[in-house]
Amino acid sequence: xxxxxxxxxxxxxxxxxxxxxxxxxxxxxxxxxxxxxxxxxxxxxxxxxxxxxxxxxxxxxxxxxxxxxxxxxxxxxxxxxxxxxxxxxxxxxxxxxxxxxxxxxxxxxxxxxxxxxxxxxxxxxxxxxxxxxxxxxxxxxxxxxxxxxxxxxxxxxxxxxxxxxxxxxxxxxxxxxxxxxxxxxxxxxxxxxxxxxxxxxxxxxxxxxxxxxxxxxxxxxxxxxxxxxxxxxxxxxxxxxxxxxxxxxxxxxxxxxxxxxxxxxxxxxxxxxxxxxxxxxxxxxxxxxxxxxxxxxxxxxxxxxxxxxxxxxxxxxxxxxxxxxxxxxxxxxxxxxxxxxxxxxxxxxxxxxxxxxxxxxxxxxxxxxxxxxxxxxxxxxxxxxxxxxxxxxxxxxxxxxxxxxxxxx
Numbered sequence: 001x002x003x004x005x006x007x008x009x010x011x012x013x014x015x016x017x018x019x020x021x022x023x024x025x026x027x028x029x030x031x032x033x034x035x036x037x038x039x040x041x042x043x044x045x046x047x048x049x050x051x052x053x054x055x056x057x058x059x060x061x062x063x064x065x066x067x068x069x070x071x072x073x074x075x076x077x078x079x080x081x082x083x084x085x086x087x088x089x090x091x092x093x094x095x096x097x098x099x100x101x102x103x104x105x106x107x108x109x110x111x112x113x114x115x116x117x118x119x120x121x122x123x124x125x126x127x128x129x130x131x132x133x134x135x136x137x138x139x140x141x142x143x144x145x146x147x148x149x150x151x152x153x154x155x156x157x158x159x160x161x162x163x164x165x166x167x168x169x170x171x172x173x174x175x176x177x178x179x180x181x182x183x184x185x186x187x188x189x190x191x192x193x194x195x196x197x198x199x200x201x202x203x204x205x206x207x208x209x210x211x212x213x214x215x216x217x218x219x220x221x222x223x224x225x226x227x228x229x230x231x232x233x234x235x236x237x238x239x240x241x242x243x244x245x246x247x248x249x250x251x252x253x254x255x256x257x258x259x260x261x262x263x264x265x266x267x268x269x270x271x272x273x274x275x276x277x278x279x280x281x282x283x284x285x286x287x288x289x290x291x292x293x294x295x296x297x298x299x300x301x302x303x304x305x306x307x308x309x310x311x312x313x314x315x316x317x318x319x320x321x322x323x324x325x326x327x328x329x330x331x332x333x334x335x336x337x338x339x340x341x342x343x344x345x346x347x348x349x350x351x352x353x354x355x356x357x358x359x360x361x362x363x364x365x366x367x368x369x370x371x372x373x374x375x376x377x378x379x380x381x382x383x384x385x386x387x388x389x390x391x392x393x394x395x396x397x398x399x400x401x402x403x404x405x406x407x408x409x
Contacts, residue, residue: 057340058351060146060165063154065338066128074331075127076106077119078134082242083271084299085320088374089133089158091401092324098397100328111238112140119144129154129331132166134205154335158323161204162354167341168330169354170323174208174296177316177359178266181294182213184361185264185314191222196254197230198247198267198276200237206268209296213266228262229254233272247275255279255291262291270295270302270315277311288313298362298377304406306367318359319378321401325391326355374401 057063066072074097081087090106097104105127109118119141122130130153135141145155145165157169185193197214200206210230217227231254236246250272251265265280267273273295280291288311295302298317305312330347333339341348348355360366360378368377375381375392382390393400 058167060149061152063149063167063335064128064152066336072100072102072336073105073125073127074102074328075122075125075130076104076133077115077122077130078106078108078132080108080110083134083269083297084301085159085269085297085318086134088299088320088401089324091398092321093131093328094397095394095399096324096328099394100332115141116144119148123148123151123153127153128335129156131327132157132160134158135160154331156327156331158327159205159318162352167334167351168348170327171205171354171356172316172318172359173356174205175212177296178209178213179216181296181314181316181361182216182266185294186222186225189263192224193263194226194228194261195264195266196228196258196262198250198265198272199230199232200234200243200268200272201232202234202237203268210266210268228258243269243271244275247272248279249275251276251279255283260290264291265293267293267295270297270299270312273312273315274302274305277305280311285311287311298359299374300404301406303362303367303403306362306364309364313363315362316359317362317377319357319380321375321392322357322378322380368403370403370405372403374403377403
């Protein structure tokens with residue numbers, strides 16, 4: 001097990017230095033996210049699909065280019081909007097489409113059994129492109145994506161994966177993000193901390209984030225920083241219908257069994273961390289002095305916990321709005337401007353590569369104020385910019401996503 005843990009950590013460190021160096025390029029221009037060079041700050045992930053013939057877009061029919069004067073329809077598919085990160089992606093895509101004069105056609109499915117019908121309903125509505133928002137299980141739906149591509153419909157992903165038929169995925173480098181969090185927490189607590197790790201193995205993003213953390217802790221590289229327990233909550237998520245409730249249930253079980261042996265619950269997402277924080281509070285540890293939680297995603301919900309000195313102490317904030325904006329830019333370049341990946345002026349250097357952007361670690365010291373634009377939490381924001389390049393100031397459709405006060409339901 002130690003050899004496996006060491007292998008995982010060394011692999012992550014190698015990838016971090018080889019492919020993840022540099023700061024994310026600023027957004028808002030057509031060259032914001034060139035995938036290949038490390039100096040650009042974005043990282044590429046090669047698709048498992050074989051390369052197409054020279055000059056081809058990829059192995060599938062090229063996404064259709066919409067003629068001038070034709071209304072463009074951008075479809076999106078995602079699970080219900082209970083997760084704030086999903087809600088934010090949906091919100092920004094509405095802003096993007098309204099600003100560009102596109103029709104936005106979203107579908108929201110309840111569970112995996114409804115996914116096929118939801119996806120096919122987009123095709124029946126004549127969309128020219130489909131964005132998968134945080135897809136739960138990419139590998140089980142490849143036939144749908146290949147079918148869409150063969151009809152000339154572009155298929156793209158946010159916080160998912162690249163695979164057959166998917167042109168690109170945009171997200172954070174998940175393993176790097178969680179290791180940044182682990183190192184920050186380790187330093188803050190002098191590397192003396194017992195950690196429980198909450199996973200959701202049915203979600204690709206969760207596995208990518210949490211297994212490097214588990215491997216590091218199991219490797220005993222820091223003798224006073226240990227893994228107490230790790231469990232995954234897919235079945236709880238399905239039965240309870242909420243990752244926050246699943247986090248509550250798992251935290252309750254852990255704290256009853258291990259008690260003071262756990263000083264930190266490290267969750268794959270903010271919702272699980274917030275659920276665990278509620279259990280810690282109910283046990284009388286109002287401010288998380290004995291046990292605190294850590295999550296990933298960011299937004300008004302988790303930031304409210306942090307701002308109010310609750311047991312949720314750290315959250316890695318994803319620049320979700322940047323993901324959605326860059327996705328809309330890429331769709332425009334490919335399906336309106338007629339560019340191919342690798343062409344001058346195209347964000348993507350090659351079909352099947354992924355684009356990664358870094359987020360920020362949020363603590364009480366830098367938590368955004370209530371009433372501010374969510375964009376101000378991220379490094380791409382530039383108050384001195386105006387006009388079309390300052391996309392973070394677009395007020396079309398639902399307008400700018402604001403940081404608001406939040407009370408758990």
